[in-house]
Amino acid sequence: MVPEELRKVLATAPLAYLPVGPLEWHGEHLSYGCDPIRAGWLLERLWKDLGGVLLPTLYLGTDGVKRTGDTELWGMELAAGEPLPGGTFLPADVFAAAIKHTLSFLERNGFRLCIVCTGHQAPEQIQAMEKLESESRHRAMRVIAWQSGRVIKANGQPDEIGHAGFEETSELMHIDPALVRMHRAGTAAADRKLGLTADTLSACSADAGRQRLELELQQLKSAVANLCRDIGLKLQTA
Numbered sequence: 304m305v306p307e308e309l310r311k312v313l314a315t316a317p318l319a320y321l322p323v324g325p326l327e328w329h330g331e332h333l334s335y336g337c338d339p340i341r342a343g344w345l346l347e348r349l350w351k352d353l354g355g356v357l358l359p360t361l362y363l364g365t366d367g368v369k370r371t372g373d374t375e376l377w378g379m380e381l382a383a384g385e386p387l388p389g390g391t392f393l394p395a396d397v398f399a400a401a402i403k404h405t406l407s408f409l410e411r412n413g414f415r416l417c418i419v420c421t422g423h424q425a426p427e428q429i430q431a432m433e434k435l436e437s438e439s440r441h442r443a444m445r446v447i448a449w450q451s452g453r454v455i456k457a458n459g460q461p462d463e464i465g466h467a468g469f470e471e472t473s474e475l476m477h478i479d480p481a482l483v484r485m486h487r488a489g490t491a492a493a494d495r496k497l498g499l500t501a502d503t504l505s506a507c508s509a510d511a512g513r514q515r516l517e518l519e520l521q522q523l524k525s526a527v528a529n530l531c532r533d534i535g536l537k538l539q540t541a
């Protein structure tokens with residue numbers, strides 16, 4: 304994008320889409336970028352429908368951390384009780400500051416709404432993003448801090464997805480089968496400790512992933528449409 308194109312978008316659809324999530328161990332069978340890739344898929348679809356600017360994914364995230372002597376365990380490492388390879392996290396205050404400053408530049412550039420989406424469900428990540436959402440209520444640019452836990456299933460219950468389990472595995476199968484290595488499921492001790500085995504994942508399918516992603520997209524889209532209506536922002540399509 305060049306400045307002329309940015310000016311045009313700001314005049315017609317001042318919406319920014321920001322996918323955010325850490326690189327994180329998701330079992331032997333899933334790609335590290337699972338969470339930001341899911342967030343990016345949702346926002347790309349939304350951007351194609353509603354217009355605006357799709358920002359490059361920020362591979363940033365935070366999680367719970369426990370320090371014992373010289374060792375630190377982060378997020379799923381606490382559940383596994385051992386270090387897991389490949390994750391990159393920021394302390395919660397650093398993560399919150401990185402997103403806050405990025406959002407304030409988007410606001411300065413003239414965006415009226417930014418949809419920040421994370422596939423990463425750690426409470427520390429969600430709290431930091433939701434704080435930015437609530438602080439935006441009195442600002443020139445509103446923020447929607449979307450995450451999968453906001454999805455309400457057909458039975459009326461919130462969709463609490465398990466780490467690297469049925470939902471995430473099925474979704475990555477739909478997004479890009481090359482991101483999933485089912486034949487590796489359960490081959491590490493950490494997989495077995497966390498119940499990520501070929502047996503427990505046998506019901507996963509690209510079709511189940513597509514259905515879940517479409518449901519989440521539909522609910523995210525109506526959250527965006529409602530907020531746009533509240534702030535008097537006309538969308539080019541609905």
Ligand SMILES: [Zn+2]
Pocket residue numbers: 329337338422423424466467471
């Ligand atoms: Zn995940």
